Structure formats: C-alpha cells, structure tokens
Amino acid sequence: MSGLCAALTALEEDARVAVVEKSAALGGSMNLSNGLIWTFENKEQLHLEIPQGDEALQDFVVEELPAGLKWLVSNGVALAAEQTFQWYGWGRRANPAQMGPALEDRIRALGATIMTDTSLDTLIVSKGRVVGAVVDSDSGRSEIRAKSVVIATGGFQGNPELVGRYITSNAHDLYLRSNPFSTGDGFLAAMSAGAATSELMHSFYGHALVAPPARFNQFEFQSISQKYGVLSVAVNLRGERFTDEAQGTGEEDLNFAIAHQPEATAIYIVDSKIADMEWKDNAPGRVAISRAKTAGGPVAEADTLEALAQKLKAWGVPPKRLLETIEEYNRTVGSDEGADLHPPRVKHQIPLSVGPFTAVKVKAGITYTCGGLKTDLDMAVMRRSRSISSFRHLRAGASDMRMDMIPGLYACGCDVGGISNWGYMGGLSQALVTGRAAGRSAASAALASVEAEGANA
Numbered sequence: 203m204s205g206l207c208a209a210l211t212a213l214e215e216d217a218r219v220a221v222v223e224k225s226a227a228l229g230g231s232m233n234l235s236n237g238l239i240w241t242f243e244n245k246e247q248l249h250l251e252i253p254q255g256d257e258a259l260q261d262f263v264v265e266e267l268p269a270g271l272k273w274l275v276s277n278g279v280a281l282a283a284e285q286t287f288q289w290y291g292w293g294r295r296a297n298p299a300q301m302g303p304a305l306e307d308r309i310r311a312l313g314a315t316i317m318t319d320t321s322l323d324t325l326i327v328s329k330g331r332v333v334g335a336v337v338d339s340d341s342g343r344s345e346i347r348a349k350s351v352v353i354a355t356g357g358f359q360g361n362p363e364l365v366g367r368y369i370t371s372n373a374h375d376l377y378l379r380s381n382p383f384s385t386g387d388g389f390l391a392a393m394s395a396g397a398a399t400s401e402l403m404h405s406f407y408g409h410a411l412v413a414p415p416a417r418f419n420q421f422e423f424q425s426i427s428q429k430y431g432v433l434s435v436a437v438n439l440r441g442e443r444f445t446d447e448a449q450g451t452g453e454e455d456l457n458f459a460i461a462h463q464p465e466a467t468a469i470y471i472v473d474s475k476i477a478d479m480e481w482k483d484n485a486p487g488r489v490a491i492s493r494a495k496t497a498g499g500p501v502a503e504a505d506t507l508e509a510l511a512q513k514l515k516a517w518g519v520p521p522k523r524l525l526e527t528i529e530e531y532n533r534t535v536g537s538d539e540g541a542d543l544h545p546p547r548v549k550h551q552i553p554l555s556v557g558p559f560t561a562v563k564v565k566a567g568i569t570y571t572c573g574g575l576k577t578d579l580d581m582a583v584m585r586r587s588r589s590i591s592s593f594r595h596l597r598a599g600a601s602d603m604r605m606d607m608i609p610g611l612y613a614c615g616c617d618v619g620g621i622s623n624w625g626y627m628g629g630l631s632q633a634l635v636t637g638r639a640a641g642r643s644a645a646s647a648a649l650a651s652v653e654a655e656g657a658n659a
C-alpha cells in the first residue's frame with residue numbers, strides 16, 4: 203500500500219519510477235486487509251490513547267488523512283462514506299480488490315516499470331549517498347541505479363530472527379498475521395547503509411487467532427481473529443491472568459501481552475451473556491467463536507466453570523489454579539475490592555456468571571512491527587552516525603540536538619517506526635500518508651539532483 207502510494211505520487215511529480223515487488227503480485231498485506239482506512243479523529247485523544255511514539259509523525263498521519271483519501275478517490279479508488287471507528291477514530295472503507303488494481307493501473311498508465319518476483323537485497327551507497335539498489339530475481343542479481351530509493355517492504359514481522367531479537371523470545375510460537383514476504387529486507391538494507399532506528403522496537407500490532415490445530419488461510423485472518431478477548435477473562439497456560447484484558451485501544455494490547463506468555467498462548471473464557479454482547483464496531487464474540495470451532499480449533503464448552511476447568515486440563519491448564527483465578531476475578535470486578543485485583547481490570551468489568559461457559563485457546567498473531575527506521579516528516583531516513591540518541595528521556599544541551607539524513611533514502615508504511623505502538627492508529631492510513639510523503643520527497647530530491655547535474659554539465 204505505501205509503495206503504491208509512493209510510486210504514484212512520484213510519477214505525478216514527473217519522476218521516472220521503477221517498482222520492485224518481491225511477490226508475484228502487488229498489494230502486500232493491503233490485499234488481506236479489511237480496507238478501512240482510518241485514524242484518530244483528534245490529536246489530543248491520540249496522545250491519550252497512544253502516549254508513546256513519535257508525536258510529530260502521529261500528528262502528520264491525522265492531519266494528512268483527509269487529503270490522502272481525496273487523492274485516492276481522484277485516482278479511481280472507490281471509497282465508502284465516512285464512518286466512525288471505535289470511540290476515537292474515523293475513516294472510509296475501500297475494497298482492497300478494487301483499490302490495488304486501481305492504483306496499479308494508474309502507475310502503469312503514468313509509465314512506471316513494475317518488476318514483480320524481484321526483491322530488494324542491498325542499497326548501493328556511494329560517498330554516503332544512496333544511488334540505487336541491488337535486486338534479485340529469477341534471472342539473477344542486477345543493479346538499479348536511481349537518484350532516490352523509497353523503502354516500502356512492510357516491516358519485519360515475517361523474520362523470526364528479528365522478531366526474536368527485538369520483540370519476544372517466543373517468536374517461533376507466534377502466528378504471522380500478514381503477507382509472508384515482509385521479512386525485514388528494507389529494514390536490514392537501510393541498517394547496512396547506516397540508518398537509525400525508531401524508539402519502541404519491541405512493539406507490534408496484531409490480533410490473537412484461534413490456536414492450532416485450527417486450519418485457515420490468509421484471507422481468513424480477519425474473520426478468525428478473536429477480538430472479543432477484551433470482554434473475556436484471559437489466562438495463560440498456568441491458569442493465571444497476566445494483563446488487564448481490556449486496556450488500550452483494542453484487543454491488540456492483550457495480543458501483545460500474550461506474545462510474552464508461555465507458547466505465546468492464552469485462553470479466552472466467556473459466559474453466554476458475554477458471547478452474545480455486541481460492542482463498538484464488532485459482531486458478538488459468538489460469531490468468532492463459531493468460526494474458531496468450524497476451523498477445528500481448540501474450543502471447550504461446559505455448563506459450569508468447574509466442568510470447564512476439568513476440560514481445560516487436556517490443554518495443560520491446572521484446574522485448581524484456574525478456578526481460583528476466576529473466583530477472584532468474579533468476586534472483585536465491579537465491587538469495592540476491584541481495586542485490589544491484580545492485574546487490574548479497568549474497563550468491561552463483567553463477571554463470568556451465566557452458563558454455558560466457553561473457552562477458546564488462542565495464539566498471539568503479529569500483523570506488523572511498529573518499530574522500524576527513524577525518519578523525519580519528509581520520510582527521509584536518518585543516519586545513525588550523524589544523529590543523537592533517540593531515547594525519549596534524553597537530557598542533552600540545545601547545541602547537541604543533531605539529526606541528519608542519508609541522502610537519497612526514504613521509507614514509508616510499516617518500515618517507518620514509532621507511529622502506532624501497543625495502541626493502534628491504523629495501518630492503511632499510515633501507509634497512505636507516509637507513502638505519499640515519501641514519493642513527493644524522493645521525486646523532488648531526484649529532480650533537483652538531475653537539474654544540478656544539468657547545470658554542472
């Protein structure tokens with residue numbers, strides 16, 4: 203998504219563009235998405251819900267989304283009417299199957315070269331400036347010389363080594379809930395060229411999916427996600443709660459905590475009234491639970507909590523500890539004792555009281571990494587050796603404030619770090635806004651460089 207937006211914007215600015223795509227078709231995770239291009243309505247609320255991260259980049263996405271949506275429409279993308287999202291967002295829905303081809307048609311019409319089954323390997327650097335890329339394809343390795351390169355490879359969630367290094371030692375236990383090609387190639391190539399990283403390299407966005415042996419394909423990631431987890435009592439394989447299930451912008455926070463539990467696994471337990479609850483923009487949990495069952499995933503049901511605990515013995519959960527956990531939760535939520543509950547439960551304080559009760563075994567899913575390359579608002583990638591520390595709690599004198607870019611290198615989409623983190627402010631909006639900005643900057647730097655060469659010739 204970000205690469206398509208960058209390429210089309212650069213073409214509109216009169217640059218010559220080559221698009222390099224690792225898979226056989228354009229579109230990446232956008233093709234798998236729900237198509238809702240949304241972000242926060244106002245910046246104050248955004249900073250309240252996602253208090254960490256790069257505020258300048260976050261604000262940029264909020265400010266530029268309306269113009270980005272208009273631009274999509276002007277390029278033939280069909281968008282539904284404006285809608286609200288949760289208690290904090292707004293956006294417009296696209297159909298990915300229409301949006302991808304519409305953008306691709308425009309890119310082809312404006313004369314870009316599109317190379318599929320071709321992947322970025324390394325950047326070509328000369329005298330500190332990026333002057334092209336080495337790419338691999340079935341016909342071998344080749345060089346593409348360019349005045350500017352835009353990295354748009356969609357994050358590093360598909361690379362277990364990088365996920366293990368930055369996010370969790372449970373990397374191999376996670377579900378990859380994205381396209382399978384985003385293995386951090388852009389991140390690694392930029393790092394080799396001296397790029398600086400964002401803060402919060404350990405944060406990621408995703409949702410928990412029903413655990414194996416469930417079988418489903420990548421177009422079912424959305425429907426098989428167990429987002430009602432925020433209403434449930436979530437326990438790990440030891441039968442213990444490990445986080446406030448309902449904290450943050452949505453189930454993504456709970457999913458993040460599950461990634462750090464044994465086997466990156468949890469069990470969502472609901473009673474029948476919770477399973478039937480409609481909340482915010484989501485269908486009742488019963489819908490996702492029924493999909494989990496149809497997929498052959500571990501789902502247990504019983505008329506009493508005691509009987510349910512016995513059934514969960516087969517999943518390795520100790521029944522006595524599980525019943526103690528639920529008993530403490532039921533006794534304290536919503537009562538004067540609630541403040542003593544640990545971990546706390548601030549929202550959705552609903553006891554498990556009406557049978558039958560249902561337990562669904564889930565595994566954390568990683569959709570995209572929120573840490574990545576450090577950029578400015580032109581999406582220029584910062585050079586580590588010419589920049590001061592990116593620590594948030596830095597104490598430095600005004601004269602030490604120094605950041606410098608790597609000339610010729612830009613990034614967008616999930617390759618840019620520090621926008622969403624734990625909390626989520628929309629992946630498609632991030633791709634749209636940063637993609638357009640990167641395309642604009644890359645084109646204007648390239649055209650300026652061509653003009654300068656002409657003047658010197």
Ligand SMILES: Cc1cc2nc3c(=O)[nH]c(=O)nc-3n(C[C@H](O)[C@H](O)[C@H](O)COP(=O)(O)OP(=O)(O)OC[C@H]3O[C@@H](n4cnc5c(N)ncnc54)[C@H](O)[C@@H]3O)c2cc1C
Nearest residue numbers: 203204224230231232236238322356383387615616629630
């Ligand atoms: C199930 C699901 C539902 C979602 N629903 C929504 C939603 O409703 N709203 C929303 O805002 N977001 C949603 N998202 C997230 C959204 O799809 C992503 O945030 C967005 O697509 C990211 O854009 P991107 O350009 O960074 O990466 P992508 O769109 O994934 O594109 C990255 C591209 O880079 C290619 N690539 C990787 N390595 C290389 C290489 N070395 N050389 C060349 N090409 C390479 C990949 O093949 C891919 O085509 C969803 C995601 C999923 C998986």
